[in-house]
Amino acid sequence: MRTLQVDLGERSYPIYIGGGLLAKAGSYFEDHQLSKKSPVLIVTDDHVAPLYLKQVEESLENSGYRTVSKVVKAGEKSKSLGVFEAVMTTAIEGGLDRRSVVVALGGGVVGDLAGFVAASYMRGVTFVQMPTTILAHDSSVGGKVAVNHHLAKNMIGAFHQPEMVLYDVETLQSLPEREVRAGLAEMVKHGLIWDAEFADWCRDHTSKLLALDADTLVYGLTKGCSIKAQVVSDDERELGLRAILNLGHTLGHALEAIGGYGEFLHGEAISIGMAAAALIAVNRGADRSLYEETVALLSGFGLPTVMPKHLDEEQIIGAMMHDKKFKEQKLVFILPLSIGKVEIVSDVTVEEVRRAIRDLKEEEQHV
Amino acid sequence: MRTLQVDLGERSYPIYIGGGLLAKAGSYFEDHQLSKKSPVLIVTDDHVAPLYLKQVEESLENSGYRTVSKVVKAGEKSKSLGVFEAVMTTAIEGGLDRRSVVVALGGGVVGDLAGFVAASYMRGVTFVQMPTTILAHDSSVGGKVAVNHHLAKNMIGAFHQPEMVLYDVETLQSLPEREVRAGLAEMVKHGLIWDAEFADWCRDHTSKLLALDADTLVYGLTKGCSIKAQVVSDDERELGLRAILNLGHTLGHALEAIGGYGEFLHGEAISIGMAAAALIAVNRGADRSLYEETVALLSGFGLPTVMPKHLDEEQIIGAMMHDKKFKEQKLVFILPLSIGKVEIVSDVTVEEVRRAIRDLKEEEQHV
Structure with a gap:
């Protein structure tokens, strides 16, 4: 314990x-x-x-x-x-x-x-x-x-x-297997935003985590909780730093909303959101390997990283506009800088998001 | 200002x-x-x-x-x-x-x-x-x-x-006249719980207050707010002292609830509640003048101080049991000690409340 x-x-x-x-x-x-x-x-x-x-x-x-x-x-x-x-x-x-x-x-x-x-x-x-x-x-x-x-x-x-x-x-x-995978998405996220070593550990322990090995789980959950606790302690009321916890969530919440909270589990939706954030970062000049490593890590857990083709772009954008992270008419996005490091970007344009949505419809899901 | x-x-x-x-x-x-x-x-x-x-x-x-x-x-x-x-x-x-x-x-x-x-x-x-x-x-x-x-x-x-x-x-x-009277009930309450001098001032300025004289109102409202502010500053989360603000409210809320929030204005309901609290205090040994002075002060503002006969005792008691002030199976009541001073009493029995309800049905409304 x-x-x-x-x-x-x-x-x-x-x-x-x-x-x-x-x-x-x-x-x-x-x-x-x-x-x-x-x-x-x-x-x-x-x-x-x-x-x-x-x-x-x-x-x-x-x-x-x-x-x-x-x-x-x-x-x-x-x-x-x-x-x-x-x-x-x-x-x-x-x-x-x-x-x-x-x-x-x-x-x-x-x-x-x-x-x-x-x-x-x-x-x-x-x-x-x-x-x-x-x-x-x-x-x-x-x-x-x-x-x-x-x-x-x-x-x-x-x-x-x-x-x-x-x-x-x-x-x-x-837990059903699908929920195990979806749940691990937030654990992986904690590695992606804060701790490259923990992201590596998640990749190296993918199969043990999916097999629900007790010691591996206790370590991973404690580490995930402790990263979140560090971020939250610094910013209890979500005025600044805490926003980094929202990596993948702006788009993820929109996907959940238009799916009527039924099509995607939360972890699945933010997995696609994290892939999209990496792609936007790449489109802004980051090395493409950032996107590829992110997708490889998430896919390893059997998480979705492509945008289902039947989802309507306008609906997704519309749902994002209602999100709390749409602050003072600007779209606030958390974008990766490298594995384990993110930045809060407040000038992402709707056009950049549209491009990422379209590009992610063309990608193939790795399994 | x-x-x-x-x-x-x-x-x-x-x-x-x-x-x-x-x-x-x-x-x-x-x-x-x-x-x-x-x-x-x-x-x-x-x-x-x-x-x-x-x-x-x-x-x-x-x-x-x-x-x-x-x-x-x-x-x-x-x-x-x-x-x-x-x-x-x-x-x-x-x-x-x-x-x-x-x-x-x-x-x-x-x-x-x-x-x-x-x-x-x-x-x-x-x-x-x-x-x-x-x-x-x-x-x-x-x-x-x-x-x-x-x-x-x-x-x-x-x-x-x-x-x-x-x-x-x-x-x-x-404001309609009835709402003016009902509103002044809380002002009077601030005198009754905290400040005998202010209670006297309310009595002496009853007609000016009812006539909505601007300077009198600004003084009375500022004083009322400041009494409440003192109490609240000492106890923001209502753990102790703040409870005294509930003089008349345990019974008052019950009256509002069974009237479907339509029969009584809030100030009218707590006016009856304050009369009842004074009566319970008298029944516990306080001098009867405490009840009489309370009733005279409230009646001066045209506020009700008797229990309407058509109200069902069981319904009133039942509604009180749901009140937040019903703490750990005991009935918490605010009872007056004298004009301007109250105590928090946690051992008021249901029987005492029933007696006050019955007695207040027999009283005559002063106007």
Whole structure:
């Protein structure tokens, strides 16, 4: 078991990463002196609930906590205001008060949804994350929580840091292969933006990571979380540096939006976005090897790096215009300088993006 | 014009109170160096819009700001997640970005609604309040913003401090008499919880306040805001002292809820709540004059102090159980010790509340 401390002053918190942690949830709650007088709300989805909900409920109840649970449908569509309201109803009917804890047991969707419930229920209660996906190693650091508006993703949310993150890597064994690959996309991203050595390590350990080897996973997730934690500690409210975490996301979010949050998994969409960012950088003068190495690394994990031909260019551009990174009428893009190093560029033109979209439609997917 | 500084460290902000301030909104925005590149969203209601919206839009536009406006229906029903989502739609379609400002032009409902939009749009943008009611002198201090859940009031919200408050007392001249009276209930409350001298001043200036005499209003509002600012500065996140601001609110919110947020204005409901709190204190041993003086002061403003006979006791108690002040299964009540002094009491029994409700049904309304 590794413990990583996310350093945010009085909002600092630990991430515990290891095996068998869900069964010990109750003791972790006690260690953190969370109130036993107030009900705990566990938010999870219908994929995760049959596997782990009972275990968490029992662990908490054995330590003397009362729990209420809300199971939402798995998938991005649950990050809606409608589902948010339904979770609030469960919280109110369950008698949650200001000292209650809201637990997110699941992946990024559940984390974002339950996190925004925790941020806004009675103007904010304690939040505990129990990620059950690889992708969630990313969303469990940084305190960004949100639901989607039908016009744009993550538009309604808050910065709300958890009290702790309990990351039980045993839960990752039950992930479908496609989600494993997509989840590793954010891990690779952390190498690409910050740490060439870690990017190399990801390339060298591709098959062990895909095989969910426990020690390799614990190392990779801890490293990924720690890179994100460094960036976030420097810039909690996303005023500057933190933007580099958005490598691949401007285009990625647009692809998710026009696919109705169904066609692409988040990791797949940002994989295409990272390929596009590398291509834009090359079109601006970087060496073509930057694009080729990026694509080779992502393809190694079975991630998509080409633009599906049926996607409409106008729709993609339209969706990007609604993105939060479209700041004061300029398109803010994160572009790679080399593997492990990126820059924030605020003068990318729509025409450059269009060119990258078109070029990526002509590329062939490596597998 | 008076300026009151609300002292909250890096979240400190000024409240400007005086006449003709809306027409100068643009200069205040410039003084506060708010971005001219990002659209400003003005949220208001259909009572206020015909009177003041154009004036604010023009002032901002003359200073070079682009504005988009959203007019919601007047009344507490607009503090719903549905209306919240509609305001978000306007914000997104209007192209608001992270440096945009959300303005609340109106009373407490608009302030709470627009404030929660500002708190959660893109995880938080700048918020400016332009109160147009007396009641809003209360909600414009403290950063508490929220919408209602159908099961309970103010259940979904945030702490989000404004950048500034522009309090143009000329707007108060257009208030219906009933709203003037109800608004003054919170002013009186600030005297009752904190400052016997100010409570006396309120009693001595009842008719001037009801007649909306400008100098009297500016003094009373500044004093009311400053009492609230003192309490809030000591306890921004409502962990202790701040609870005293809830005098009359536990019962008051229940009355509003069971009246479907239509029968009582907020000030009317808390007026009955303050009478009930005084009665509970008397039933616990305080001198009966405490109750009589409280009732005389409130009645002087034409505020209700008896419990309407048609209200069902069980319904009132049921609604109170959902209130945020129902903490860890105990009923937290603010009870007066004397005029100008209150205590936070956490062992009030449901039976004591029932008795006060019944007794207040038997009292006669003084007018």
